[in-house]
Amino acid sequence: MVRVISALVLLVCTTLSAQSKFETGMQKAFALWGENKSTEAAAMFERIAAAEKTNWLPYYYVALVNTTDAFQTQDKEKIAALLAKAQEATDNALDLSPDNAELLVMQAMIHTAWIVADPMTNGMKLSGTVNEIYAKAMKIAPDNPRVVFQKAEFEIGGARYFGKDIKPMCAEIERAVGLFANFKPETQFHPNWGKERAEQALAECKK
Template identity: 35%
Template sequence: MKTVLMILMLVAGSAAAQSKYEAAVLKGKDLLKAADDQEAYMGCANYFERIAQKESKEWLPLYYHSLSLTLWGTRETNPDTKEKVLNDALALVQKAKKIEKNSELAALEGFVQMMRLTVDPATRGQTLSPTIYALFGEAIALDPENPRAVLLMGQMEFGTAQFFGSGFEKACGYIQRAYDIFERTPDELTTLPTWGKGMAEASLAHCNQ
């Protein structure tokens, strides 16, 4: 009887700890969704860094820490600061991939590399483009219904088409597909990544111009 009670207490304690962790991640997701400038993204990065330090076996805090820095990088105008922020983001997502390999992490790593390319497109285009396409391809292969992977592939194709002055049909096909996946994905409370629908809508608007 004592053994059964001890097991039940351990299970209850583990569930409570997991609930605190999940609540912390959900709070961070809300902070990240509301962020709209570098300072706010920095705050999100610091928040998820603290969670990652406590939950060293979990990949999601590292994922959101990296995502916070990447989104900061999209707003940063100082090339040196942007480079540092994105390099930190890359190190974090690669650390997370040592814990688990999945579609979301592959897509995020591709996103980070895509933003690193924008720091110096003329120099980095040839070297980074194959890596970025490979990462997005890996993400889609791991989960064809991951709208973030499909959307980011579409954005990469769009940028490539702009650079070479070619058509946007392929890019917009990916973007439309990503939007459709977002549309049929039910809203639910989850610690897993759900971001990107607004980005898909904005990208689709460019396709429809």
């Protein structure tokens, strides 16, 4: 009996230790990102992903950090390197969680970054794919605020390019703002970003 109890205590302690390492690592990675140390943050998320082989979240943040950086530079070689890392991480995450609306949004964002980097080459090639990804994400999670907002924001870009009315997309952005107000992430580490951007986009719609 003592041996069984000792084994259970060891198992619980090991589990708690693993959880603690994950939580500590994630918090440190977020802190680095908050300090604008995106390279260090991405590296930390990569190390966590290597240790947490069945958890899609670290891979998601590797992709999100790198894609965010890709949107903020015009250096073509740097963009290609960042988006290659983001794509690899997203592929790994989707292997773990295939029908995940958050990951579909992430994939659409990677394609959008390629379009922004080179509209003439990638616009026609990838726009249809992005629309298909958002349509799939909407079927899975029609009330996820990031799905609603990112889809509408992408569609506004296309509508403005072709001189079309953006009112329907603005209505969806307004809906997204409402969804953000009531959104509760599953854990402290699940995606919970986009509210401020949606509010800014809505303000632009009303100008």
